Amino acid sequence: MGLFIAQILTGLANAGALFMVASGLSLIFGVTRVVNFAHGSFYMLGAYVGYSLMQVLPGMVGFWGAILLAGIIVGLIGVIVEICVLRPVYSAPELFQLVATFGVILVIQDLALMIWGPQDLLGPRAPGLKGVIRIMGEPVPQYDIALIVITPFVAFALWYLITKTRIGTLVRAATQDREMVSALGVNQAWLFTGVFFLGCALAGLGGALQLPKGGADLLMDFTILGSVFVVVVIGGMGSLPGAYLAAVIISVLNVFGVTYAPQSTLVLMFLVMVVVLMFRPFGLLGKEEVAGEHGQVGEPERPIKPAGNRIRLLVAAGLLILGLLPLYSGNFAVVLVTDILIFCLFAASLHFMLGQGGLVSFGHAAFFGGGAYAAALFVTYADTPMELALVLAPICAGLAAIVIGWVCLRSTGVYFAMLTLAFGQLLWSLAFQWGDVTGGDDGLVNIWPSDWASDNSVYYYIAFFLCTGGILLLRQAAHAPFGYAMRAARDSARQAEAMGINTKRIQLVAFTFAGIMAGLAGGLFVFSKGSIFPNELETARSFDALIVVFLGGVKTLSGGWVGAAFFEGIKDYLTRFEYWRFALGLSIIVVVILGPEGIVGSLRKAGERFGLLKVPEDAK
Amino acid sequence: MLEVKGVNSFYGKAHVLNDMNFEVAAGTVVALLGRNGAGKTTTMKSIMQMVRPRSGSIIYKGHDITTWPSHKVARNGLGYVPEERRIFTQLTVLENLEVGRQPPRDGCTTWTDEMVFDLFPNLAERRNNRGKALSGGEQQMLTIARTLMGNPAFILLDEPSEGIAPVIVEQMARVILQLKSEGLTVLLSEQNLHFAQAVADGVVIIEHGTQKFVGTLSDLQAQPDIRDQYLSV
Structure with a gap:
């Protein structure tokens, strides 16, 4: 007592x-x-x-x-x-x-x-x-x-x-x-x-x-952020008594968790949050957030059109250069570009649901890391060959996305974002604390490709085909009627519903598709590195993807992979400086304020100004 | 007192107000008449700088206020009463009045809680009720009362008679006349000609964002064809 x-x-x-x-x-x-x-x-x-x-x-x-x-x-x-x-x-x-x-x-x-x-x-x-x-x-x-x-x-x-x-x-x-x-x-x-x-x-x-x-x-800043979000969401956004109540619940729960179930303290907190939100989508003492019907602020987004001939030519040339890479460059470049390609697919999958679907997820790393862990677990415990593991990774990530998406999509806006963050944290805590299976902080090691693919150049081609294929598939989906429905649900959910579009189902499919692609990227990642650690599931990883999508240009079709390629390309150079975070943070702030169209948007604007690109009729 | 000069306003690319030109003299009541979607609310919001006119200017007491932020416009004695009864539903009646309160202004009545309750006795009984518990008519009264707490010299009343019971419409008309007798200048927008006839001195008719008629109430009554063409009577 x-x-x-x-x-x-x-x-x-x-x-x-x-x-x-x-x-x-x-x-x-x-x-x-x-x-x-x-x-x-x-x-x-x-x-x-x-x-x-x-x-x-x-x-x-x-x-x-x-x-x-x-x-x-x-x-x-x-x-x-x-x-x-x-x-x-x-x-x-x-x-x-x-x-x-x-x-x-x-x-x-x-x-x-x-x-x-x-x-x-x-x-x-x-x-x-x-x-x-x-x-x-x-x-x-x-x-x-x-x-x-x-x-x-x-x-x-x-x-x-x-x-x-x-x-x-x-x-x-x-x-x-x-x-x-x-x-x-x-x-x-x-x-x-x-x-x-x-x-x-x-x-x-x-x-x-x-x-x-x-x-x-x-590390305090990120450590507390997760708990704070959980508290605010459980208590209800904007409710002071709610925040107090939730802070007490979470803290007391944590203390008991440490004593009776030290393996599950982190998981416990997020589970409570999920359960609360299932029954009270706006928190214990929160009120329903009335989402604005005004749509997005700023210039209206341009309709998406297939790429023109010049752009196609440019992309084909770029693919050719990439395709021949192992023939004219060293091992270092091949490995670096493999990393870049994988990150591009990951970012493109987030960009797909964020840009086309308006679904801002803070936990997309759950599917990247999830796919990677799925592949690694199959290899470690079932001796699964690489070929099969690369199929199972996206499938497992997709299954996870169906479940997580089903829960998260019951909420919208900020609550949706926080829920995805919570699920991301949940998976991370599982990987981190369930040491017997996942290896905990030590991760899973010795996950190498099959013999025929063990050469860096061969693996490069596997990554090259799967990643560019995945990105093109995502792009194709944006041009398909499905993409139209996604944008309709994004811009005006009510009108889309009134036109007979089941917006929630469309969003769930989009969420799952993005999860599958992120899972594929994760699978490719684990075999390229030979190991996997919990930090691939971290919130910071989700933010990496968010930032590159943003830097690339949210309101463009190719912002995701362009931003990822740019960022991953300079990261190696950038991180050699002692205070690179400072520089990066400052540049992010400057971009937000001065160039919110991102890389692709700014390039497009410049291209139009200098007459290299045609300005579409409806944007004049 | 207020001059609207060549004002053009846009929502994104949609041209909503097209070259509006009219004046409101001190101490008068001018009615802005037009059908739904004609641009009445946009005219009001353009005056308040809640919508920024893309060209033209708004002159109030000799100042060009076209680039001012809304709160500065309000602090100079222009009070806006919105049409959608945008009271703060989570706040009590008294708290709603508190939000509207401003320091006393030279030459204007300094309103207190009790004075607005004298004007709207219904609100007095409900002073500690939350906004969401009020009836439509009471909410409409509260929007006016709240704006009066800022001691305005000029008020913009956006469709005060819309969607409320006839008894309360009559009360609104009496209130407007009383405010006018105390020296307030009023610009009100209306679809309801009868209501306007009861209170207005001058009339501006707009359709599709373009003004079709500017004159006194008697001018309008002398031209029934204009009345029938632009207003649903």
């Missing part, structure tokens, strides 16, 4: 930081409609800034003062980000804002590395709260008790601010109808900035408060 209570108390204490970060995210989303991916980074900054302040501020007052100051400083950093990065992209489609905040993650990661160095920092313990108290014989740290007491106060202050003050009333009004609030004389821009300050300050506060429990390290 004592242990039981002690564990509940630990869970409640852990819920504090989680609640603060989640409520900040929820608040920002409610008003600005931006899902702030960089929120975990502000949490991390809170920990680092708090750590540095605690070094200089002495005693008990210094400790708590440092925590408060850390919150304020992080809030101000948030204001800078809001003004410089988000203001220019508020009117852009959701995905652009996401990518912009992702750029912020990369920049902050390297800034933290520059300032605080790569080593983990051990958080100082709170002066005066260093001991434990015994509850029914079980030791509970005094600091935990302090956190349990503090969190409801923060929650109450927040609740009071939102429900009882003029600012809060304006915030709630803006959550519902920003345009109207503006027409009533409220300066939206500053309201947004204010909310961003508050949200980021909460994240910073959370980061500083957990210092005595967890310290500060460079």
Whole structure:
């Protein structure tokens, strides 16, 4: 009984930081409609800034003062980000804002590395709260008790601010109808900035408060992001009580998970989320999100047309150069281009469902890594030959996509994206924690191609044919009536339904098709590397794909593979620099603001301006 | 007080307003008449800068406000009452009024909660109810009350009589006349000629985004053919 209570108390204490970060995210989303991916980074900054302040501020007052100051400083950093990065992209489609905040993650990661160095920092313990108290014989740290007491106060202050003050009333009004609030004389821009300050300050506060429990390290940003999304989604986007409730549920669950089922702690959290969303698609205390019927902002997307003769000629020439590659270049280039081709197919599959279907998935790595793991598991446990494994990989990924898609597609927009992220994390946790089967962190090794294909050049041809074939197949599907139906469901689900298109089924088929292609890429990947590790299933991998799709050009047909080829091509060079993340993050932000058409879109524009490409009649 | 000069507005590539030109003199009520989709709401939103005119200008009290952000337009005494009853349904009546509240303005009535409740007694009883619990008529009253809380000198009323019970339509007409008697200038859009006849001094008729008639109410009554051609009576 004592242990039981002690564990509940630990869970409640852990819920504090989680609640603060989640409520900040929820608040920002409610008003600005931006899902702030960089929120975990502000949490991390809170920990680092708090750590540095605690070094200089002495005693008990210094400790708590440092925590408060850390919150304020992080809030101000948030204001800078809001003004410089988000203001220019508020009117852009959701995905652009996401990518912009992702750029912020990369920049902050390297800034933290520059300032605080790569080593983990051990958080100082709170002066005066260093001991434990015994509850029914079980030791509970005094600091935990302090956190349990503090969190409801923060929650109450927040609740009071939102429900009882003029600012809060304006915030709630803006959550519902920003345009109207503006027409009533409220300066939206500053309201947004204010909310961003508050949200980021909460994240910073959370980061500083957990210092005595967890310290500060460079991985905190992504580690917390998964849990925060789960909390926000379970609690309901925009609901403060929901965020608190969900933070407590998740934290308590985690503590018990560690004790009774240490192999499944991560999986447990995502399972709870999936179950909640099955029954309450908008979270425990959330309200239905009314999706806008206005379609996409900005210039209308151009109709998709088959490539002209010049482009076809160009592609044929490119394929010829690629096809003859092993004849005129060395081993290094052959292996590099194999990698590039595989990544191109992966990115093209995401681009297909994102660009054509409007389905923004944060967990596409589930199918890439899933296909790779499927192939590796068949080889390891059933001695399956490569040829068969390459068939089984896309099939397994496709089956997974049917199940995952069926659940995720019950939601739309942000909830859909978060669900895909959760499933991605679920698969990653399975691979990571189910060590007996998957090898855990050590991965699966010795997955080599059959003898006849073991030469790099031969394997190159296998990858070449399968990847270009897959990309062409995806392109073909976009031109087929199926592609028309996808775009109809993307642009106006209601009208598409009224015309007799079963939009959910179309989306599920598209999701599955994209999953199959990603699985094929994964299968090819595992045999080219000879091994597979859980990081191929990570959220970061899904984001890689999202970023290249975006850099290539979302609103173009070939943006996916072009972006992937470009990115993977320069990655090897880029990553030699110490602070390449900083450079990459900054370039992403610049592209979002200045060149949102991406590589392909910009090339097309340039081509049209210089008369190399014809401007279609309807775009004049 | 307000001049609309050669305004052209677009939604994407669709040309919605075509060279609108009219004036509203201080202290008068002007009715913008036209059928559904004629461009009445777009005219209002163009004045409020919620839709940016691509050419032409809006002059308010001598200032060219065409490039101002909406909130600045509102802060200079132009109050907008939207047509779709866009109240904040999750907020209570009092909170809705709070969102509309602005500092006092020279030469304008400074409205308080109690004053708008005197104007709309129905709202007084429901002051702590959420917006979504109100009837259609009450919601319409709340949109007007909320805008009055900004102490406007000029209000834009988008189809105040649409979709509400006849008794309340009469009340609306009385309210508009009362506001006019207190010195407010009003531009209202209507499909309903009878309602306009009850309150308006001047009339602007638009169809397909083009204005077809500008004049006083008596001018219009002298030309029944125009009335029959552009308005469904």
